[in-house]
Amino acid sequence: MRAAWVLPLLVLVTLASIAVLYVRGDLNPILCDGPCAPQFVTPPVGLGTPSPDPDPVAAVGSGPVDATALAAAVAGASASDALGGRTSVVALDARDGTPLVADARGTHVPASTTKLLTAVAVLDQWGPDATFTTSVVRDGDRLVLVGGGDPYLTATRTKGSSVERADLATLAAATAKQVGRTPVTLGYDVSLFSGPAVSPAWEEGYVGGVVAPVSPLWIDRGRVGAGRSTDPAGDAARRFAELLRSRGVPVNGTPTQVEAAGTPVASVRSARLARIVEAFLADSDNEVAEVLLRQAALKAGEPGSFAGGAKVVAQVLGDAGVSTDGLVLNDGSGLSRKNRIAAATLAEAMVEVSAAPRLGAVLTGLPVGGFSGTLENRYDRAGRARGLVRAKTGTLTGVHSLAGIVTLPGARPVAFAVMADDTEGINPLVTQAALDAVATAMAGCACGG
Template sequence: MFLSSSALRSSSALRRAAVLAVAVPVAGTFLSALSAPAAFAAGQATAVLDPAEQRIADNLDTRSQDVRLGSTLGGVVLDAGSRKPVWGHGATTALMPASNTKLGTATAALTVLGPAHRFTTKVVRGDGTLTLVGGGDRTLTTADLTELAKAAVTGLKKAGLTSVRVRVDDSLFPEPTLATGWNDGYYPDSVAPVRALVVDGHQVTDTSLDAGQVFAAALAQQGVTVTGEVAHGVAAPGDVPVASHRSAALSAVVKHMLKVSDNDYAETLLRMTALSAGRPATFEDGTAVVREVLGQYGISLANYEIHDGSGLSRANRIPAQTIADILDLAADPGHAETLKYIVDGLPVAGEAGSTLGPEWGRFDTADSQCAVGKVKAKTGTLTGAIALSGLTKAQDGQWKVFSFIENDSTAAPADIKDALDGLAATVNGCWA
């Protein structure tokens, strides 16, 4: 049985120089006391390893040469309690990280917005029109819109109105654009154009109009006539609020995003984080905030380049060392109140419904099956880039943080993933 993040945190000593000084972040103010992870350096490779760690290092030296992994592999293993380097190979090389990018997005969102933050969708009325106002809630459902419609109809009846126009206001975000490193072939299956209003996670080109149409249908079910077509618009300052819905807490949103590697959640969170930091809701400003947050935590930004929140960008570059440092930060007891949800959200090897589930063919080989339930890790998959980064409790009883990023292997993706799963099982020690 995989231990909870609370067990993980209690098993590692507080080892950072300073901790977050405020429990709930305030927009535009990140950290007032900063911790500084030590960068992996060649000189640190002489650290004294216990027998279990030496086996990890020796086995990884051999298994990292697996032909399935090609010639471009970045990897690092750290002891989570002491930050002692156990093994490294190309650890600071800038590589395409795929969805491991989401770990930085989650760190920034939790820090700037706070784990308890909720996103609000509103309905306002004015001039014979109900306006559905998007607030960046990717969890909004048809049931939620039905409740908003019921509340709105109550107000309409009190005002003696039986018909209304419907418009959608998604002006919280600018008009969708492609990120650097994206192509329009991503739309709408890999990611939908990023808008502030969406229902049921629908993968459509205009999620705002789609949500407005669902809302209009709910109004009609309540006996109100909707005139004309649902259209885009901006709520007027004098419009009267008639209903609102608040999302689940950000902590739950982050856990879902990581568990299933949801690209739409990631890109929406990137924009909401930028807004809360006082910046426009763009790719450029969102990624700037991610960099600022990571830098203030003491994470090295050397060779770190990102252009989106999801990791779909083929122009992103992050070293395995940086990914490991982010995970080490999330597991640090000093930051548990804010960042523990990252560790909580990591898929568990063999966990159905996650990106490490059996339905994805993960941890199902003779080498890696022994690690089922013992490894928590974020996956990453793009053409030419596959990553696996997480935590596991090794044979010496100590938690290890690892990150493996492969680029440009010519092997089949399923074979590359099997090889990476084997590396994680090696860190755990069950594949001795």
């Protein structure tokens, strides 16, 4: 008799346990085979769909945020010795930009929070539905693979990915149908981008280790095993030649760099820009950031280069009314230690993002505290800030920053930036925890009006 109810009880307990783990988000690494992309994550507590509210104003807090109370709430955390000798904390009401906390120390080395500005610029210029095309043209017996600046182009099709949508294998199959078994030579065109492929402001040793030379043509974001290719366009072209041969197209010789001319043969298109932005912000991808910086420049009529991209970022921010005082950009990823961004610039940019539907992918792509992306393992899952902080991280040796949106009690969104760039000699995990403590203090502040 006992066995008759033991099995159903075990089943119920197992199902209940799975349900709890699912709601908490603990199953995401299993369900997604790693960190879940933004569109697949289980909404954490605090980010679920709110119940219908007949008063839309009441749904996001009916009164102003008490600036004095918020400043007092973060005072202790922002004064932590773990944040080093230079720390800036800026907070603004995300609904209208009202200043709430302004404890700034000029500009800082921003590290990867630079990517927020890159994302804003490329979305502003292209819009969320834009796609980028990789194509093949034919001129007599020569085929040319033309790089179109798809940062997520892959060698072969990736199943289940919302961002890796175009691949060389598919392009080779379409090309082979048009070419047949006619012998050809293969060239590749990377003229879309200009200027140096490697920033002179990057430290020696970055290329090949943590970043690939910037190119409008590469596969798998320039990854080669655990490192990076030093010739990503050439590698892509050689792989394309192999794929053509496997389809029965005789390719003579080795691919060479040329400028394309001829008749279009086949093409593949990237994912929508909104998906690309979500993915690169969640993963803090350096290579993708640099490609998008150039895409923003090209759309604005500037050269597709580091300098052209930096110019367009400043223009986009200025046109939106975002302060650019002291802004210095040498890249779009934040790898350069010569970059300078004020905390107010990042916070004001987040106010603009909150107000402009065209920029919505910046918000949806931001990692969620204690839950996804680069913030997956930060913040206590049971803590008061879990699910209430959406932010971009920035980390270099001696540099830590965090910028995004924190939701206060009463569903009041606050745009914020915390930057510290004098922390060498301090355990980076300790500094990281201190940085998170500032955002946690905001999330727990009963600062409603």
